[in-house]
Structure formats: structure tokens, C-alpha cells
Amino acid sequence: MEVPQQPIPVTILTGFLGAGKTTLLNRILKADHGLRVAVLVNDFGSINIDAQLVIDVESETISLANGCVCCTIRDDLLQTAFTLLERPQPPEYLIIEASGVSDPWAIADTFLLPELRTYFRLDSVITVIDAEYVHRQPSYESLIVEQISAADIVVLNKIDLVPSDQLTELEAWVRRIVPQARILPAMYADVPLRLLLDVGRLQHRMPLPHLVVAAESDHHDHDHHDHDHDHGSAFATWSYVADQPFTLHAFRRVILDLPPAIFRAKGLVYLAEVPQRRAVLQLVGSRVQVTVGEPWGNQPPQTQMVFIGLPGQLDETTLRSAFDRCLIEHEAGTTESVALQQTWQRPQVSSANSNADGDQSIVS
Numbered sequence: 367m368e369v370p371q372q373p374i375p376v377t378i379l380t381g382f383l384g385a386g387k388t389t390l391l392n393r394i395l396k397a398d399h400g401l402r403v404a405v406l407v408n409d410f411g412s413i414n415i416d417a418q419l420v421i422d423v424e425s426e427t428i429s430l431a432n433g434c435v436c437c438t439i440r441d442d443l444l445q446t447a448f449t450l451l452e453r454p455q456p457p458e459y460l461i462i463e464a465s466g467v468s469d470p471w472a473i474a475d476t477f478l479l480p481e482l483r484t485y486f487r488l489d490s491v492i493t494v495i496d497a498e499y500v501h502r503q504p505s506y507e508s509l510i511v512e513q514i515s516a517a518d519i520v521v522l523n524k525i526d527l528v529p530s531d532q533l534t535e536l537e538a539w540v541r542r543i544v545p546q547a548r549i550l551p552a553m554y555a556d557v558p559l560r561l562l563l564d565v566g567r568l569q570h571r572m573p574l575p576h577l578v579v580a581a582e583s584d585h586h587d588h589d590h591h592d593h594d595h596d597h598g599s600a601f602a603t604w605s606y607v608a609d610q611p612f613t614l615h616a617f618r619r620v621i622l623d624l625p626p627a628i629f630r631a632k633g634l635v636y637l638a639e640v641p642q643r644r645a646v647l648q649l650v651g652s653r654v655q656v657t658v659g660e661p662w663g664n665q666p667p668q669t670q671m672v673f674i675g676l677p678g679q680l681d682e683t684t685l686r687s688a689f690d691r692c693l694i695e696h697e698a699g700t701t702e703s704v705a706l707q708q709t710w711q712r713p714q715v716s717s718a719n720s721n722a723d724g725d726q727s728i729v730s
């Protein structure tokens with residue numbers, strides 16, 4: 367393999383579920399940077415919804431689904447990185463959107479391995495924080511703190527949803543975790559691009575000596591942060607796919623009736639009222655948005671949704687039959703018009719704040 371003249375800069379985008387990573391990624395991709403950017407998007411669930419929500423620009427989006435790039439599919443990440451290098455026109459910049467459950471330290475370490483360090487230069491880790499929910503996820507506090515602690519840049523997002531005194535406290539809390547990081551308060555991840563890309567904040571970071579030794583024998587052996595990596599036991603995910611449409615009314619009822627243990631859902635929805643266009647579902651805590659978007663194009667209309675919640679509390683049979691019951695025949699259609707943007711509030715859902723047993727310790 368030819369060594370690129372300049373190692374390709376890599377930005378790792380991390381942050382808890384629903385914090386605004388895809389929102390930030392889309393902003394970066396839409397911006398006028400003139401770079402050939404490759405994007406690796408990693409969803410934890412079996413369907414990679416994120417890859418479908420990333421805007422379609424010149425950049426290329428590669429999806430790494432059904433596992434987490436920081437552990438179970440870390441070898442896929444290595445492999446994909448090498449594949450990018452073998453292209454006739456390798457990317458000039460690489461952005462990795464990690465799944466909301468991943469440990470950015472482990473991803474950063476992958477790029478510090480001797481095999482990759484010649485070709486890639488880790489530029490920075492950007493951690494996106496949901497200012498509204500960051501302190502309302504006690505079950506995942508240690509994971510969130512870990513994600514923040516890896517940051518060179520913290521995008522303190524969703525500032526429209528919190529009062530200013532709370533924001534000041536939050537900023538001080540983040541500052542205590544990462545004193546050297548640059549903190550950028552933002553709404554819809556709107557931050558100047560020059561503060562995000564090619565900032566070179568990680569150039570000082572060196573691989574930990576034992577990691578180099580571990581890498582020579584086994585790429586999986588990267589647990590230097592003593593992080594219990596069993597995402598499977600920390601989160602439950604469930605996916606739903608259907609080829610028939612829902613009526614908006616019935617869909618709304620099921621969504622608002624979801625168990626409080628589900629704190630994140632996203633996906634594409636086939637609605638009978640707007641059959642030619644894909645609707646996008648976004649659920650974070652109590653906030654739900656359904657936005658009618660692009661036409662389905664060549665893709666046949668299909669609902670594809672992922673639900674994430676506390677382990678042991680997603681009753682798949684009940685969920686499936688609740689959604690199945692509101693499917694209608696394609697031909698039935700409906701002429702009702704709907705607003706292009708729906709905003710709903712779920713009752714009694716404040717956060718992923720506790721599970722039934724009161725066991726808060728998820729990530730050790």
C-alpha cells in the first residue's frame with residue numbers, strides 16, 4: 367500500500383444517545399470545506415438508521431452496524447480504514463460517528479495503533495452533550511463521563527432546552543471533567559466549522575505503551591480504562607420493520623404509549639397520509655418529533671425503527687403487536703393532510719433514570 371503524503375486527519379464524534387451527533391455531522395458535511403470526506407457511521411442496533419439520516423452530499427458514508435466500533439466490531443473499523451486507503455482517491459478527511467453507547471477512548475486507541483498511525487492522524491475527539499438530559503441519565507452517568515473525558519472539544523448542545531443558570535453549572539461540571547477541552551455551547555450543533563475540523567488537538571496524544579504491546583498480539587485487548595464493555599447488558603435494543611403503512615393517528619398513539627424504559631428511538635416511517643415521502647421519527651426522552659422528509663426515491667417505502675432502553679424492560683412481543691395492530695393495507699390509503707413536522711410529548715418519561723430494581727450500576 368502506498369503511504370499517503372500526509373496522514374489523513376480523523377475526527378471522532380461521540381456523545382450519548384440522542385445528544386446531537388448526527389445533527390452535527392450533517393452540519394459539517396453541508397459546510398463548504400472543499401474536502402473529500404469519508405464518514406463511518408456506527409449504530410449499535412441491527413439496522414443502521416444513522417447512515418440513512420446522514421445527508422447525501424459528496425462525501426461517502428459507510429455504515430458499520432450491529433455492534434459497537436469500540437469493541438465488538440473494532441476489527442471491522444480497522445478493515446474499513448485500510449479499504450479507504452486502497453481507493454484510487456483516498457479520502458482527505460475521515461469522520462467517525464460513534465454509536466451513542468461507545469467508548470471514544472477505545473476508538474481513538476485504534477487509530478494510534480502502529481499499523482494505522484502511518485496513514486491516519488487522529489485530529490480530535492468531539493463529544494456532544496445533550497444539555498437537557500445529561501444529568502437525567504444516572505444509569506449511564508459513568509459512560510457519559512467517560513465520553514466527556516475523552517474530548518478535545520465538547521459541543522454543549524440543546525442549550526435552547528435549559529435555563530441559563532443550569533447551563534453555567536453544566537459548563538463548570540464539564541470543565542472539571544476535561545479542564546483542557548474547548549467547550550462550545552450550541553443549538554442544533556451550530557458551531558463554526560473552523561473550530562471543529564483539522565484543529566490538531568490530539569497530536570500530542572501518544573498510544574499507551576501497553577496498548578502497543580497488546581496490539582501486536584490481539585486487537586481486542588484494549589481495556590485500559592477498566593471499562594466493562596458489555597453494552598449488551600447495559601442497553602436493550604429492539605428493531606421493527608414493516609412494509610405496510612401506519613396512519614399517523616394510530617402511530618402517535620403507540621409511540622405515546624411506549625414504556626418509559628425506552629428513552630431513545632429513531633427511524634424511517636411509512637405513513638399512509640404521505641406515502642411518497644419518508645417520515646423520520648426522533649424520540650429522545652420525553653421529546654418526540656416526526657418530520658416528513660425526502661421522497662422514498664428508488665427505495666420501496668418501508669418503516670424501519672430502532673428502540674433503545676433499559677435492559678430487561680423491553681417486552682418485544684407486546685411492542686411488536688402494538689405496532690402491528692396499527693398497520694393498514696397499502697390500498698386503504700387516506701387523503702387526510704398532515705403537518706410536515708409533528709412534535710409530541712410523552713407522558714411520565716423524564717429520562718432513563720432508574721430501572722425497576724433500582725440497580726443504577728451499568729458501566730463499571
Ligand SMILES: Nc1nc2c(ncn2[C@@H]2O[C@H](COP(=O)(O)OP(=O)(O)OP(=O)(O)O)[C@@H](O)[C@H]2O)c(=O)[nH]1
Nearest residue numbers: 383384385386387388389466523524553554555648
Ligand atoms: N431542541 C433541540 N433539539 C435538538 C438539538 N440538537 C439536536 N436536536 C434533536 O435531537 C434529536 C437527536 O439528534 P441526533 O443528531 O439524531 O442525535 P444523535 O446523537 O446522533 O443520536 P444517536 O444516533 O441516538 O446516538 C433530533 O430530533 C434532533 O433534531 C438542539 O440543539 N435543540
